[in-house]
Amino acid sequence: MLDISVPPRQGVGNKKTRSVAGIWLRAIVDTPKDTRPDRTMEKTNIERFDEVAAQILSALYETFPRPTHIDPKVIGVLDETPTRDDTGGVIYSEEWKELTTFANHTAKWLAEEGYLSERSGRSYSMYTLSAVGLKSLKHVDQPELGADTLGEKIKKASSDGARATTSKLVDQFFAIGAPLLAKAIGVG
Template sequence: MPERDNISFFDELTGQVLARLYSTFPVPAILLAKDFVDQPLAYNEHVMSEVASSQSEFFISTCEWLRQAGYINTADRDPNNLIVREVVLTAKGLELLKVKPENLSDEPSLGEQLTAATQEGATDAAKKAVGQILGLGARFMMEGIRSL
C-alpha cells in the first residue's frame, strides 16, 4: 500500500465512516477496522502475537475524533483498537449530511454524495464531500460561539 499523509487518510476514513452511518441511520452500527483499512493486524514481537496495526489505531483515533467533535456517538473505546461499537450519527452529524449545496436544491445532499462516492470508490469526490461537511460543522460551531 502506498503511504498516505495523515490528513488524506483521515478524510478517506471519515468519508467511509459517515457514509456507512448515513446509510444505516438511525440504527447503531458496529464498525470493524478490517472493513476500513488494508492491514488491520500486525505482528508484535514483544507479545508474540498479532495486535492492532498502526492503520487500525488510526481508524479508531479517527472515530474518536469524530465522537469528540460531536459528529457521532459511540460506546466506550475498544482497548484492542479493532472495533467501534454502537456508532450512530448525532443530530449535528445528520443535519450536516442532509445539507444540499447552496442554490442547487435538485442536487443530492452531502450525505448522498458521500455515500455514492464511497460506493463507487471515488476517493477524491468523497474527500471533497468530507471537506465540505467538516467545513460546515466548523462554521456552525463558530457561529454558535459568537452568539453566546
C-alpha cells in the same frame, strides 16, 4: 552478478577472507534494498483520515439511528473477516489491526468534535451520527443541480474510490458542521 574483490589494504588480510568478503558484498549488491511497495503513491495521514472519515460517515448515515461498531469491514475499507484459532480466539491480520486502530481513532475524534455520538461498551464503542452530523450529511448544497444530500455524495465518492472528491466532500462536511456546532454551544 557483480564481481567485487576487496584489496588487502582495506583490512582484509588473505585471499580466502577477501573471497568471502566479495561473496558477502555480492549478496548485498544483488539483494534489493527495499522489498516494500513503492512509497511514492502512499497516502498521507490526512488523506487516510479523509478516506476513513468518509467511510465512517457513510456507514453511519446508512445505518442511522442504529448504533454501529466501527471496524474495517463495516466501514468498507477492508473485505476481510477475522478467523478463529482452535481455542476460539479471534485471529486478526496486521492490516486489520492497523485499520481498526486508525478507524477507531478517527471515530473517537469525530465524536469528541460533536459530529458523532459515542456509546461506550465493555470492549468497544458503538457510534451514531449526532444531530449536527446528521444535519450536515442531509444538507443539499445546490438543489438546482440535484437532490443528492452530502451524505449520498460522500457514499458515492468513497465507494468509487475518488480520493480527491472524497477529501473535498469531507472538508465540505466540516464546513457545514462547524457553524452548527458553534451555534449549539452558544458561540455563533
